[in-house]
Amino acid sequence: MSESTSSIDPMSTKATAPKPMSFAPATATPDLTTAFGRNTDTATQTGAISPAVEAANAVARPPVEGLAALSMPAPLALPETAPVVTSPVKVEMPPEAIGPEPLRFAASNGDARAQFEVAAIYTEGRAVPEDLAQAAVWYERAAAQGFAPAQYRLGNLYENGRGVTKDLQQARLWYQRAAEAGNRMSMHNLAALYAGGELGKQDFGPASEWFEQAASRGMKDSQFNLGMLYARGLGVKQDMLTSYKWFSLAAERGDKDAAKARDDIARSLSPDDMSRLNAEIAAWKPQQVDMAANYAPIGTWNPRFDPGETITRKEVVLNVQAALSQLGYDTGTPDGVAGPKTTEAIRAFERATGMTEVGAINPRLLAVLGSQPV
Numbered sequence: 001m002s003e004s005t006s007s008i009d010p011m012s013t014k015a016t017a018p019k020p021m022s023f024a025p026a027t028a029t030p031d032l033t034t035a036f037g038r039n040t041d042t043a044t045q046t047g048a049i050s051p052a053v054e055a056a057n058a059v060a061r062p063p064v065e066g067l068a069a070l071s072m073p074a075p076l077a078l079p080e081t082a083p084v085v086t087s088p089v090k091v092e093m094p095p096e097a098i099g100p101e102p103l104r105f106a107a108s109n110g111d112a113r114a115q116f117e118v119a120a121i122y123t124e125g126r127a128v129p130e131d132l133a134q135a136a137v138w139y140e141r142a143a144a145q146g147f148a149p150a151q152y153r154l155g156n157l158y159e160n161g162r163g164v165t166k167d168l169q170q171a172r173l174w175y176q177r178a179a180e181a182g183n184r185m186s187m188h189n190l191a192a193l194y195a196g197g198e199l200g201k202q203d204f205g206p207a208s209e210w211f212e213q214a215a216s217r218g219m220k221d222s223q224f225n226l227g228m229l230y231a232r233g234l235g236v237k238q239d240m241l242t243s244y245k246w247f248s249l250a251a252e253r254g255d256k257d258a259a260k261a262r263d264d265i266a267r268s269l270s271p272d273d274m275s276r277l278n279a280e281i282a283a284w285k286p287q288q289v290d291m292a293a294n295y296a297p298i299g300t301w302n303p304r305f306d307p308g309e310t311i312t313r314k315e316v317v318l319n320v321q322a323a324l325s326q327l328g329y330d331t332g333t334p335d336g337v338a339g340p341k342t343t344e345a346i347r348a349f350e351r352a353t354g355m356t357e358v359g360a361i362n363p364r365l366l367a368v369l370g371s372q373p374v
Helices: 101-107 110-123 132-145 148-160 170-182 184-196 203-215 219-233 242-253 256-266 269-285 314-326 340-351 362-369
Strands: none
Touching: 101 314, 110 132, 110 148, 132 170, 132 219, 132 256, 148 170, 148 184, 170 184, 184 219, 184 362, 203 219, 203 314, 219 362, 242 256, 314 340, 340 362
16 A cells, blocks of 8 residues: 555556554544545456556456456446346357457357457457457446456446546446455445545445455455544444454555554554454454456366466466465465465366366466456
8 A cells, every 4th residue: 555645546456545644533534535445456357368568558467477466447338227137148259350269159149258258358459459349348248147257347447437438326336236246356446436435425334344345355455444444433433453453454465554554553452452353363264255256267168278388487386376375275385386285276266267177377377366366
């Protein structure tokens, strides 16, 4: 988190939420319009995506060297009321340049994951020239079927108004749908909309609820923001013990501002409180992440899909082990070696996300894992 209290760049990959200056009860509701970042550990789930050159204008696939932050997707235009349909509708097949026939056939026959992948290909502008209008069409088709990763992207696009008239109510709608399906980044962004007052007024009640949902699933920036709300008594009863807990959890994941806030609170706590809280924090585990709601698998349209060559570089293996461990998979000792436990963890992740089982670290695995915070 930044030391600055300046406005948030919604395309940023790091929160700019300011630290609380004090932990006394607020006498008036402070202006937190710039206090709550969007999805800031990373940006978005991926389809078949290549590395972005410019973060503000492209969606990135993490480089094969390791997991990397991703940028926001491209803009789209949708009707004001986009219904969620109960069954897929057959549509025209994408052009040959988009990719193999099985992908195009699956997308045209209503496979939401294939539609998402087609949209991502249009967005990146590499296999075909960038065509944001077509990307919009395919994202909408996937989102309208209830595919949470696509709903999350729609929320981002409406919120930022890139290529469409900015519509925060539509952003809220799509974030809400994805959040209710279990998409933790939508939970965070929805909370940020409420906390920032961008929907008309600051509403810390639902903001605190959705920050807690995301924080409970391991979103570091939600943990920081929830700590702030408890410290200031916004949307929740002021509770410095609970604030300490959430700041501590964010600090454990490397947030320096959270560490400072935690230490500031610690000076006012009794030894008994500290002992109890630290034991609770040590035992804390994130809630299970819903794979289908948070990850957009690649290549599910083809059982013979080539995920790329196996990668064995130690730093890459360590990153993958850390990412899988965060999701609750047992990778064994995090030693940078893809041993039997790491291999089985990869297979389990592939099964959970609907991908063909390979059990190896490859560009496809990095792209899918890299679509989420680690």
